[in-house]
Amino acid sequence: MELENFRPQSKLVTKITLVEIPRFPAIDAHNHLAEPFGGGWDQKPLQQLLDLLDQAGIRMYVDLDGGWGEDILNTHLDNFKAPAPERFKIFGGVDWSKWTELGDGFPEWAARRLRVQKERGAEGLKVWKEFGLHVKDHYGELVKVDDPRLVPIWETAGELGLPVLIHVADPAAFFDPIDETNERWEELQVHPDWAFTSPPFPPFLSILNGLESLVTRHPSTIFIGAHVGCYAENLAWVGALLDRCPNFYVDIAARLGELGRQPYTARKFLLKYADRVLFGSDMGPYPEVYRVIYRFLETDDEYFNYNAAPIPMQGRWHIHGLYLPDDVLEKVYFRNAERILLNHG
Numbered sequence: 001m002e003l004e005n006f007r008p009q010s011k012l013v014t015k016i017t018l019v020e021i022p023r024f025p026a027i028d029a030h031n032h033l034a035e036p037f038g039g040g041w042d043q044k045p046l047q048q049l050l051d052l053l054d055q056a057g058i059r060m061y062v063d064l065d066g067g068w069g070e071d072i073l074n075t076h077l078d079n080f081k082a083p084a085p086e087r088f089k090i091f092g093g094v095d096w097s098k099w100t101e102l103g104d105g106f107p108e109w110a111a112r113r114l115r116v117q118k119e120r121g122a123e124g125l126k127v128w129k130e131f132g133l134h135v136k137d138h139y140g141e142l143v144k145v146d147d148p149r150l151v152p153i154w155e156t157a158g159e160l161g162l163p164v165l166i167h168v169a170d171p172a173a174f175f176d177p178i179d180e181t182n183e184r185w186e187e188l189q190v191h192p193d194w195a196f197t198s199p200p201f202p203p204f205l206s207i208l209n210g211l212e213s214l215v216t217r218h219p220s221t222i223f224i225g226a227h228v229g230c231y232a233e234n235l236a237w238v239g240a241l242l243d244r245c246p247n248f249y250v251d252i253a254a255r256l257g258e259l260g261r262q263p264y265t266a267r268k269f270l271l272k273y274a275d276r277v278l279f280g281s282d283m284g285p286y287p288e289v290y291r292v293i294y295r296f297l298e299t300d301d302e303y304f305n306y307n308a309a310p311i312p313m314q315g316r317w318h319i320h321g322l323y324l325p326d327d328v329l330e331k332v333y334f335r336n337a338e339r340i341l342l343n344h345g
């Protein structure tokens with residue numbers, strides 16, 4: 001038998017809890033509605049989407065797919081926000097490709113686009129992981145996450161009250177050589193374009209240090225570090241940044257596999273930083289995906305798959321529930337998101 005065909009069935013006889021709706025109606029602060037991550041809801045009936053969200057107990061859904069062209073943003077605002085304003089928030093983005101053309105004028109131009117996006121109805125800024133990995137300036141040089149030329153973008157976001165949901169780097173193992181020691185080997189076989197082996201890519205920690213200095217230098221701008229502050233493997237690192245920067249928040253999107261395999265550390269982290277952690281799924285509006293997250297946050301179930309897929313996609317391990325108390329669940333499910341997303345001017 002080839003190792004890839006191995007399908008061990010756990011013989012543990014332990015509790016299995018089905019949690020269909022969250023303890024408190026939740027705000028999903030990190031998700032998508034377009035392809036490839038959100039399921040292409042531009043092309044499907046809104047009522048179907050709302051039914052799924054109702055079924056899953058999601059009262060509000062942050063769609064990070066507003067993009068940078070006003071066309072996409074307008075489409076998402078028209079399709080989702082306009083007919084159901086209290087159910088959706090749409091985030092815009094930065095069009096880095098314009099840097100080549102606009103040269104030194106790019107940062108100010110990008111900051112002005114934020115104003116336009118906000119006027120149109122965008123309620124936040126999503127920064128994708130290409131920033132720090134692929135984005136180049138007009139000299140063709142890779143741009144660092146804390147590049148001082150970009151100050152106007154971050155300061156304008158702060159001034160406009162637009163929270164910046166930022167994803168830099170990726171799982172730490174994506175930066176390692178892809179060999180028999182790489183814990184994400186199987187996933188990287190399926191998605192070879194997710195490998196950022198360094199070199200030629202910058203070292204993982206240099207990107208994360210860039211995030212740290214970015215967040216530290218702009219205390220009036222709210223940054224939400226996607227995927228547990230972009231470093232779910234090292235909650236001490238994330239906690240230190242949360243300690244230092246009151247403007248920093250994190251979401252838990254797509255990192256159940258990381259949090260749930262270090263359940264003691266993760267539980268302490270969530271209790272300590274209960275005011276700074278946002279609920280999010282990142283995998284579309286699907287009840288079967290949400291149920292796994294509710295089970296993880298709310299129950300003390302042991303050793304279960306963190307994916308709805310039969311083979312856990314981020315690695316063949318299982319997770320343990322955190323049985324968070326109600327006051328923490330309430331903050332993570334909606335209070336924190338409410339504070340950041342609903343109170344801007």
Ligand SMILES: [Zn+2]
Binds near residue numbers: 030
């Ligand atoms: Zn995402």
